[in-house]
Amino acid sequence: MMGLLAKIFDILYPETNICLNCGRKYLFSELRSICDYCLGYVEFLEFYCIHCGRAMDEVEELCSFCHEHVSAFDLARSVGVYDGLLKNLILKFKYEGCQELSRPLVELLAIAFEEHYFHAKVDRIVSVPIHATRLQERGFNQAELLAGGLALKTGIPLSTAVKRIKEQAPLYNYAYQERKELLKNSFSVEDGIFAGENILLVDDIFTTGATTSEISRLLKDKAGAKEVRVLTVATVAAPERTMKLGMVINKKI
16 A cells, blocks of 8 residues: 555656756755755754754753643644755745645655654644635645645655635734634634544644644534644754754854
8 A cells, every 4th residue: 555655656756857946956865856955954853852843952841832822732843943954945835826736745744654664653744724715816825835746755644634714915924823813714614524534734834833723623613623733844953952052143243
């Protein structure tokens, strides 16, 4: 079965020997469609918050954000830090319509899945939805492409049952509490559709966690999910790491 899924994945996400980041040809690469030179600029997570997965420095514990805020998801993990090459790849994939980038990003997600959730029971993969208006503008839902590719890689069923029913402006200029208020009643799902199931919620970026937390709450309270784990390509740094980096930069200046 997994062999068949791998063949389907190869058909839907064909490999190229041209790096989708720098455009150079390569003979071999650890990651399909991205050359090893560019791959070296991905900041993979080494230390992270034990709950939300935000990047930490030299220690794995609960970050200050998670000490102050309660999230509805049970656990969140990511491939790497939303910076440098990983940030460039996501922006190119998401806003420039480079859907071919879904292949290397899915492969990175699959590696992170094996590392963090290999022993976890996952009944279904759910993608973070976008509103119909945004879908029409962009032409695709980046989270659904990532979730669909991961479903093919793992053999876990994919569901797009969660819908975004409220259109709103991008949330990146809003703080966590403001996002929480704006996201109320933004999503819908059928009552009891995931009763007793363990869900893996997939998205491209983890920033404040407001969106994933709101969807996780809905999946549990309305759809009946038992657990909701989150997996994203990239995550931001925990507040204390951001402050530390800022202090280092200021000292250099």
